[in-house]
Amino acid sequence: MDPSLTEVLQFDEHQLRTRLAFFRIGEEELDRLAAMRPLMEEATAQIVSLFYEHLLSQPETRDFLDDPVLVDRLQAKQTAYFLQLFEGRVDLAYVENRFRVGAAHERLGVPPRWYIGAFDRYLGLVRERLIGRGVAGAELVADLAAVERIMHFDAALAIDAYVAGHLATHARNQAALRELASPVIRVHDRVLLLPLVGTIDSFRAQQVMESALLGVSEEQARVLILDIAGVAVVDTQVADHLLKTTAALRLLGAKTILTGISPQVARTIVELGVDLKTLHTRNKLSDGLELALSLVGREITDKERGS
Amino acid sequence: MTVLVSERLTIAVEGDVPVVRRRARELAQAAHFDAFASAAITTAASELSRNALVHGGGGYAVVEHVSDGLREGLRLVFVDEGPGILDIDRALRGGYSTGRSLGLGLSGSRRLVDEFHVETSLGKGTRVEVVKWARFRR
Ligand SMILES: Nc1ncnc2c1ncn2[C@@H]1O[C@H](COP(=O)(O)OP(=O)(O)OP(=O)(O)O)[C@@H](O)[C@H]1O
Ligand SMILES: [Mg+2]
Numbered sequence: 001m002d003p004s005l006t007e008v009l010q011f012d013e014h015q016l017r018t019r020l021a022f023f024r025i026g027e028e029e030l031d032r033l034a035a036m037r038p039l040m041e042e043a044t045a046q047i048v049s050l051f052y053e054h055l056l057s058q059p060e061t062r063d064f065l066d067d068p069v070l071v072d073r074l075q076a077k078q079t080a081y082f083l084q085l086f087e088g089r090v091d092l093a094y095v096e097n098r099f100r101v102g103a104a105h106e107r108l109g110v111p112p113r114w115y116i117g118a119f120d121r122y123l124g125l126v127r128e129r130l131i132g133r134g135v136a137g138a139e140l141v142a143d144l145a146a147v148e149r150i151m152h153f154d155a156a157l158a159i160d161a162y163v164a165g166h167l168a169t170h171a172r173n174q175a176a177l178r179e180l181a182s183p184v185i186r187v188h189d190r191v192l193l194l195p196l197v198g199t200i201d202s203f204r205a206q207q208v209m210e211s212a213l214l215g216v217s218e219e220q221a222r223v224l225i226l227d228i229a230g231v232a233v234v235d236t237q238v239a240d241h242l243l244k245t246t247a248a249l250r251l252l253g254a255k256t257i258l259t260g261i262s263p264q265v266a267r268t269i270v271e272l273g274v275d276l277k278t279l280h281t282r283n284k285l286s287d288g289l290e291l292a293l294s295l296v297g298r299e300i301t302d303k304e305r306g307s
Numbered sequence: 308m309t310v311l312v313s314e315r316l317t318i319a320v321e322g323d324v325p326v327v328r329r330r331a332r333e334l335a336q337a338a339h340f341d342a343f344a345s346a347a348i349t350t351a352a353s354e355l356s357r358n359a360l361v362h363g364g365g366g367y368a369v370v371e372h373v374s375d376g377l378r379e380g381l382r383l384v385f386v387d388e389g390p391g392i393l394d395i396d397r398a399l400r401g402g403y404s405t406g407r408s409l410g411l412g413l414s415g416s417r418r419l420v421d422e423f424h425v426e427t428s429l430g431k432g433t434r435v436e437v438v439k440w441a442r443f444r445r
Binding site for chain 2: 236
């Protein structure tokens with residue numbers, strides 16, 4: 001079972017109270033909603049079917065609802081959802097339910113604007129019922145206000161779930177991208193290549209160091225080529241990480257070759273006063289590769305014809 | 308000195324450092340910096356914004372494209388309200404770090420730019436202002 005969304009979103013009793021106060025939902029509103037329940041129970045079937053009629057008549061939403069089995073299932077859920085509005089009780093279980101509805105819509109890829117639009121249709125249908133009931137004046141106004149408030153309260157929870165869903169997706173993508181960004185490539189027996197690209201923040205630097213160490217240990221590598229051609233700025237922090245990675249690799253018995261240093265980066269490193277003497281450095285990756293092979297006792301030679 | 312573009316950027320989290328750096332690089336391009344000068348000012352931006360963040364507890368940067376009538380340049384100001392630099396002479400000499408770092412950011416930045424001013428006051432904060440000019444007038 002997934003952790004509850006109220007936990008994930010840190011929605012507790014205190015939050016619930018402040019949120020209800022913000023939407024001006026108190027005892028009176030809840031009592032009014034509960035009192036409407038018999039009327040709404042009677043009307044649910046019709047309201048839900050009119051609601052779906054609306055969704056199916058709109059090109060935007062129709063495409064999502066092309067499966068009749070799905071529509072049947074959704075209608076059943078919708079009925080339960082709708083009647084819960086008139087429970088006269090809003091507790092954390094209620095909030096959890098609303099979060100789940102929002103999250104389910106987010107996963108289906110239903111954009112929030114449809115959600116809001118559909119809500120408005122609901123509100124309209126309920127309003128018609130209440131007006132048709134024959135109670136007018138202040139009573140009617142107060143009942144309508146109670147319905148509007150609980151529905152807006154619901155919409156806010158759904159939006160919370162949407163935002164949380166998006167953030168979670170974003171975090172997952174970021175993590176995937178980061179993994180992708182430190183690939184250790186085996187270029188030859190006991191020679192590894194780790195190309196660095198983009199911004200090396202402290203998190204990335206950590207990761208680079210770890211992939212380098214794991215790679216070297218797994219492959220029993222003797223040489224690791226760190227190519228920094230794709231790193232825009234080599235400042236003291238990046239330089240410090242390069243030095244630390246080199247020192248750690250040395251403990252595993254591997255040498256580090258730094259390649260891809262542009263003329264601008266070379267000049268900047270010297271001005272900064274950073275000493276990279278402990279590293280073998282080469283301008284081009286191909287030169288670094290040649291050096292790496294010679295360090296493991298191999299060399300690249302021209303193929304001699306006819307021998 | 309005429310200010311052509313001036314922007315204030317917040318330095319509050321690690322992710323703000325590359326933002327300042329990127330903006331400095333863009334303005335260096337606008338000011339016709341050559342590749343070496345651009346790398347120099349971008350690196351200084353990186354060092355000084357990280358110092359404001361790490362040692363100064365965060366603050367802001369003002370990034371400006373300026374001109375003195377003859378040349379175009381960049382003026383960068385980094386301001387924080389942190390503890391101030393304890394031993395400014397040692398910090399400027401280089402190789403001195405209160406963290407576990409190389410201790411080359413401040414002294415190195417000074418060498419990377421044309422004008423460099425630090426104002427620091429213990430318990431009040433630090434303000435570092437640097438200017439770098441494009442080398443060739445276009
Ligand atoms: N904005 C600041 N506020 C307070 N102290 C600072 C500030 N900037 C620099 N310092 C002090 O000056 C020292 C030297 O700064 P410098 O940038 O040269 O080195 P560093 O940041 O420690 O290491 P790095 O080489 O990674 O930059 C720092 O360790 C710190 O004590
Ligand atoms: Mg520094």
